[in-house]
Amino acid sequence: MITVAVDCMGGDVGPAATLPACAAFLNSHPQAKLLLVGRPDVLGAYSEVVNNVRCRVVPATEVVAMDDPVEVAMRKKKDSSMRVAIQQVKDGAAQAVVSAGNTGALMAIGRYLLKTLDGIDRPAIASQMPNALGGSTTVLDLGANVDCSAEHLFQFAVMGSALVAALTGREEPTVGLLNVGEEVIKGSEVIKKAGILLRNAANTGDLNFFGNVEGNDIFKGTVEIVVCDGFVGNVALKASEGLATMIGNFIKVEFSRTIFTKIGAIFAYPVLSAFKRRMDYRRYNGAALLGLRGLVFKSHGSADAFAFEQALCRAYDAAHNGLLDKVRQRIAHAAPLLAGEGLSSELKSIPTL
Amino acid sequence: MITVAVDCMGGDVGPAATLPACAAFLNSHPQAKLLLVGRPDVLGAYSEVVNNVRCRVVPATEVVAMDDPVEVAMRKKKDSSMRVAIQQVKDGAAQAVVSAGNTGALMAIGRYLLKTLDGIDRPAIASQMPNALGGSTTVLDLGANVDCSAEHLFQFAVMGSALVAALTGREEPTVGLLNVGEEVIKGSEVIKKAGILLRNAANTGDLNFFGNVEGNDIFKGTVEIVVCDGFVGNVALKASEGLATMIGNFIKVEFSRTIFTKIGAIFAYPVLSAFKRRMDYRRYNGAALLGLRGLVFKSHGSADAFAFEQALCRAYDAAHNGLLDKVRQRIAHAAPLLAGEGLSSELKSIPTL
Structure with a gap:
């Protein structure tokens, strides 16, 4: 129960x-x-x-x-x-x-x-976005932290892996680091340092790190988890919502423009309803606040009954699948990497930020 | 000529x-x-x-x-x-x-x-994105600078205003600062400081500053120019491209699913072609590299002839409308704001970052 x-x-x-x-x-x-x-x-x-x-x-x-x-x-x-x-x-x-x-x-x-879990400096907000593979990509942080260090991004990766493992049963979900290019030499100093931490964790088997990904990879479904600063994640989420709304409205207006397009809408009905279902952000409602000593889920403020129900389901699944223990265990296992044990000399050569 | x-x-x-x-x-x-x-x-x-x-x-x-x-x-x-x-x-x-x-x-x-213009530390990449008003929103920086200071964001705002003024003839285009919320107390330290600089420039008549905007405002068309760090702009641009591609492919697949949906596609043709035209990113091709002592326009690497032609048109319009002089004049006028003249005590009370 x-x-x-x-x-x-x-x-x-x-x-x-x-x-x-x-x-x-x-x-x-x-x-x-x-x-x-x-x-x-x-x-x-x-x-x-x-x-x-x-x-x-x-x-x-x-x-x-x-x-x-x-x-x-x-x-x-x-x-x-x-x-x-x-x-x-x-x-x-x-x-x-x-x-x-x-x-x-x-x-x-x-x-x-x-309070936060041992080994977590800052909780993060994780949510799902639909992807081209028909599934969803988990993105974090979506706005809880606007000035993240490399260590924070690393913790997000570990917590995101635990979340996806708990919700899907796949124990080693792939993680991508959101960047302005795929090459390791690209990005800000924080991102480069986070990349080193993540590659190191991949070498010790603590994470299934794919590498750098770009904005379009969120929707391509290149990886299961995309890790980013809360500022960047929040902008990407809201920009995507804005674009989806614009497209939805545009289609609605165009189909009601003339009698001919209205007839077209009837014939296009199966496609339009599939589209509506697919793009229905309500299905993805229920963001996890990860890193706390308890499971907290955030529903969109404007959620209707259907959307709020999805958030309840997600919270239930997380509790049922032991998300809290999963986060705790993974953080405990990966934390020594942050404390400097096993850190590559590569990281030590980066000047302190 | x-x-x-x-x-x-x-x-x-x-x-x-x-x-x-x-x-x-x-x-x-x-x-x-x-x-x-x-x-x-x-x-x-x-x-x-x-x-x-x-x-x-x-x-x-x-x-x-x-x-x-x-x-x-x-x-x-x-x-x-x-x-x-x-x-x-x-x-x-x-x-x-x-x-x-x-x-x-x-x-x-x-x-x-x-070389860069006097008063410009870093050139920025500015491009247009379609908005719900049927026009376009100019966004900068889109990836030239991944670690921006408040002063850089301020310079982007001035240069972006000059660009839109040159391309549209509207002398005082509205500028929004991309943030995780509309309230002035939100965001990173860099953003808060940039907000103060921009409000100050609005008070002296150097900029038509609207205030903070969020990711969805890019597509709503809330302001004519959205200013952000190159990392954030690049992610927002690519995430939007990824989402648009996903939606486009989804519609294509759904309409070709059965004989009934194929007939639907014929009836929906006027709407689908309007949609395709509207979402055609080729029409927005041609990003300006602002802040140099010369007009440089960047076309998308994968541009076809139609897309490349748009970039040529944009470069021509910019040269024809004296963009370089406009940027130079506006920067010269606004630069004293950065040098501390007329700065509000509000700004001085912010600790150095």
């Missing part, structure tokens, strides 16, 4: 999305329990879910707003649904938590309550 | 793309002349272009290969078509140069022969 704590109040939509998602999730997961965290008066309106024998309401009087500064979320709203939900994981009452609330606040409260 | 020097040998395709492009360009630009730089024996095969009264062949015995290291291109191939073409601009024989060759070599030789 896996119990997931749900911040029912978070996100742009709130309970109108999270509660129906919980209902659907319970139907498809007979082994799951949910802790529904939020204002009991609000949650009471969704009696069918709230009264489900596998659900329990955990009251929280406050809500972190999407635009609340981190300090407000941390210091002023100590009884927020977000914080109380994370507390459930800390207390061992739940094995994972899902929130669609403000990312900065979630990360800050998660770090504060749960 | 504007003369453009053409590196006819550069790129993956070489003369088979560049020469037909030159022919098409001459047809549509009766006021243009071309200097065709390359091996006379190879160019001789394209007699119609070579014998055009507005063309002159400038011999160069060597060719910079796409994978030549910068040092080889600089030191070993002193009679390369790329170098001889840039030399034409330095000598005043041409007002702009276009090459589809190796970007690193083009930038290095451009800097070596032409």
